[in-house]
Amino acid sequence: MASVSFPPGVPIAWLKAASLRKEIIFLKKSEMQMTDQDVKYLEDLQEEFDFRYKTMQGMEQNDKNNVAVKQEMLMLQEMLNTVDFRRKEVLSKLAQVIKEMEDLMKNTLVEELLEWKRRQQIACIGGPLHGGLDQLQNCFTLLAESLFQIRRQLEKLDEFLVKLTYEGDSIPLQRPHLLERVNFLLYSLFQSSLVVEKQPCMPTHPQRPLVLKTLIQFTVKLRLLIKLPELNYQIKVKATVDKNVSTISSRRFVLCGTHVKAMAMDESANGSLSVEFRHLQPKEMKSCAGNKGFEGPQMVTEELHSISFETQVCLYGLTIDLEVSSLPVVMISNVSQLPNAWASIIWYNLSTNEPQNLAFFNNPPAIPLNQLLEVLSWQFSSYIGRGLNADQLGMLAEKLTGQQVIYSDYQLSWSKFCKEHLPGKSFTFWVWLEAILELIKKHILPLWIDGCIMGFVSKEKQRVLLKDKAPGTFLLRFSESNLGGITFTWVYRSESGEEIYHSVEPYNKGRLTALPFADILRDYKVIVADNVPENPLKYLYPDIPKDKAFGKHYSSQPNEVLRPTEGGDKGYVPSVFIPVSKILSDSTDPPSPSDLLPMSPSVYAVLREHLSPTVMETALSSPYSESAD
Template sequence: MSQWKQIQQLDVGMLEHVDHLYDHTFPMEVRQGLADWIETQDWEAAEHNESLAAMLFTNLLDQLERSCAQEHNFLQRHNLKLINQQLQVKYISSPGLIAHVISSCLQEERRILSTACMQQQGPMEMSPHNAVTLEKQRHMDTRVAVIRSSVQMMDQTVKHIEDMQDDFDLRYKTLQSLDPAEKKTDWMKREVTRLQEMLNRLDYKRKEILSKMGDIIKEIDSMVTGQLHPELLDWRRRQQTSIIGGPVLTGLDLLQNWFTVTAQSLFQIKRQLDKLGELVVKVTYEGDPIPLQTPQMEETVKCLVYLVIKSSFVVETQPCMPTHPQRSLIIKTGVQFTTKVRLLVKLPEVDYQLKVKTTFDKNRQFFILTNNTKAMDVEDSSNGCLSVEFRHLQLKEKKYINGAKGNEGLLSVTEELHSLSFEAHFTVLGLSIDLETSSLPLVVISNVSQLPAGWASVMWYNLLTDEPRNLGYFGNPPRASWSQLSEVLSWQFSSFAGRGLNADQLLMLGDKLLGQGACSDRQVSWSKFSKENIPGKPFSFWIWLESILELIRKHLLPVWNDNNIMGFVSKDMERALLKGKEAGTFLLRFSESHLGGITFTWVEQANNGESKFNSVEPYTKSRLAALPFADIIRDYKVMSEGVVSQNPLKFLYPDIPKDEAFSRYYNSPQSKVHPYLPALLIPISELPSNGTIPLVPCSSPEPLMSPGEFHLLHEQLCFNTMSPPYSDLTLTSSHVERRPVFGFSEQVCGGGATSSFNGSGRVLGKPRD
């Protein structure tokens, strides 16, 4: 099933996130109409290859034109034509940008699908949490609805009191206008008694409505402090976990509804209090409850309005560079970044030219280079609430005399935390309100090589604290339990690569980081995770893991998502798993000695019946850029004593036939040894003559052979026969070690010879039949 079809089967909450994803990025009509074609293209590679991006963009337009020609619906055909024109205008000069946009959308879709999958797994674990969450939401919905209904009913009560007072006022003024003689009649006495009764009822109604108002105000106060504010804090916490790869963030629209209804109820109560104040001007009396009680109520309502509106000013989208959409809170100087703030209260009577000013870390070494003030606007998708998106912010480093930066200390650049603040001021219903909020702490880098270390800081902060602005956090960072950290590490793989880590893989990582037998309550220090090198290795645990993530994203994504890569398994466990398996059974695991490398090990049966294990030198991204990994698995050969054997890889562990597991990923035609066929890349490893020890990784593989070198070597191979020193041309995994003497016999190249390539484009000569 295609990725887009899986997306369409998600529930409403997840589809809402997909809808937001395509709001300002890429037309959803194109994603829908060209779903299968889009998913088969390598958009990620095109981001960094201008010619490939241009070719894909041209093909995209061609596909769109064909789709438009086949569309029978007139309106839809018209829309597709407009989209085609808009895409050409926007991306014709920068096709790499649309490749980046589509690649980011596909990655985010995979993350959404992964989140949905995690929510569906483990019903016994997920159901209680979901049940509690739904019950809290229902309770909140009920409280808000009751408050709104009660406030609306008070409108009717105020109107009834106003009518009673008008009737009393009319009768009172009528009696006042009578002649003195008429005032002494029995009728007059009865009218005075009736007026006294009306005044008593009026006094009772005034006290009654003030009592009800007091109860509602107390209920709103209790709800705001006891439920609404905690729900907002919970959303902010979920935003933190979402940023570091956790479940997709939802619930903001629900919060918006609660905030809006609460604020509107408070506005309505304020108007009712104002109306009662007007009634006092017309009719008052000794012991009148309105002037005695309303001042305190008005003050309480005013404080609640301040609290609700100020709390509703939130950072909806944390600062993020469009070039790295899944690495929020990391900003590179000189590179534009975006952020978005939103007011969760619908304000029908506010001046919509509400301007928001953003400032960066006062008294720090960076400043915002671009325009930092922008007006909020009504956002249709958020039911009329105000929001503003800053799309072109850019930081610049301040220049200091003698090169001093003023903030240098023991912390590294990627441990220094900064924040972005947002301020606004407006008046509503006579209340002047100052709004202020800030982003989560962010890291500023000056070189993209600092990105992995910066992301480690972002993960560590958002994993272990819910403090919104603790900029000195890494002065004394807390430890994380392995159970906390392992969950976040699994999130990295689910969000960046589409599939998280299972318990066995996490166990191996725990052993690697903490030693054998690591358990969930073991504590991990910040330094051990990100700064200290792994014993015997020139890199830290996190850098090793990050390089594997990069390798998967660029070269192994389909194979990884189909669960064909065991990945994280120790060498001892690898042999234990393969021992006793049928000859040719192999598994794939990530290298522990190379950054961003993957290797495979297969088992053979020795003459004495014991199992032999052979491992190849790890394939890194530089090697996989030349030949897809699935093709390496398909075409892999081993050369022993000058003889090239058949492919030793037969079954993917535990017993899946190789072609069944990998055939869908094959790109190039399978290589065949046949005269005059075009040369193809074939990965070849040399097995030592005794054939009993695993292949040892080459410490410093030579670079690919240049076209000139290839031509010279090809000329040397154009003989009918080769002299015995054939082994002087030694091949290891995807690598040729050139020796000074080739040792070919000096015959004229008359008969011709065929040749085939190894995994790195090297040539293995073979006489023509």
């Protein structure tokens, strides 16, 4: 599968941010140090001039006519020329430093911040863990400190005017413009420095950020990338929902809980000025107009909303208003809406890096299939610990497109992904895939992590894989017609040498709650033509002995028929689940609802004593035709 061009990974980002930090440090240590020295030299020079000038002014008129005084006058004129030259030189150097900082901000720092935000979007939908915010904080802080240092130098130059100014003086001509540029850069730097470090997320669904349920608490964390001790506990942040934003939804919300908090230095190694809201919950406001035109869970899950945060920084005579918004969130009122809401979050954050486009689903763009497939693999790696390989993704691609395509050339529509039913089915592709994710997470996770489950393989492909394999070779795959179902298919040979394939009725969450899947594979029996029960499963594809593949996942000893102890356990007789199937010749018979029959050991023992083996197995079995799902 072709690789996807997503933003650079964490190591590259760290290197770039580290390089930027070194550049700012070099600028601060070299040119800033030089301008400091120049300002200090200019201050000393001007003080000497001021002293000598005032000394000469204090002389008597007669003393001013002698040769020594005239020489002193020439010396003062020369010193004034030097002061003028030095003033122009300092202002020129300050202008150059300001320009270099402006270039760093516009061409590097802002770009790095945008790349971090894009990496955060990708991480929100299951992509690689993003990082680099500590490095960015170092860069922002160093740049802010440097700009404040320049500001102090410009203020120092203003003090020089009190003692000395003259016609053509460069300080009153150039200083106001330079100060305006510095203040503008500080405003811009601060306004960019407020970021949403952790996007809104319900603690109950940590792997599904940006989906919020009404009246359920969510958390969100903000950070100011400029870390200055003077700001500790001085910045109060207020959270609001859909502030001054026009949404496509007629639903309106308010935030309940603590929605104003102060930023504080955290206790991490690097430390940061941050605030975390942990007790916010959205509440829908009742409207007389109702929700006409927006009824139904499908439309609700396409509505995008915004959580905004605003504050004000007052520092060194500057007052700066700051505001930042979360990535768009989806508000749901029922947990059943979560899968489709999560699909909307995936599609938005994969499609665009716009921080706020709440009308996105008015006309959602198509997505390159190769990018979508990689994101689908992320859903498995982030949610259940193991991603998908190229073969598994190939099966998903065919299911999405109905054909074999070149991934990089195919554009998949939003409707095809999440709104249109699969051919001949009553559900969409995404609902089908989400049901599989839930099945794995809750019932067969260890088998998935160990790679025992091939999972995504079509009915046609499974025959190709099992062809020419040893009898009893089987593979595990997800049902294509049953939501959240898993089945196994095995191959054996008839007396004539013909290869025959059988698949069992898919196991869903209800049946897997009764008995672990690994135990089912171990104990599974079929009643063959001569009514002798046997386990047809010998080797996990391609050739791994079954007990070697699943042995560590067995939760109990093989089922044995035991007579109950007198009185049983607390008066109850233990039951045993016996997975039994009967292969019939007529393949058109409908499958029975279950092949797991609970039976107490005592009943089983009585049947063994009074019935022949053939009759007994028929009584125990759930006869249905084995048909490939």
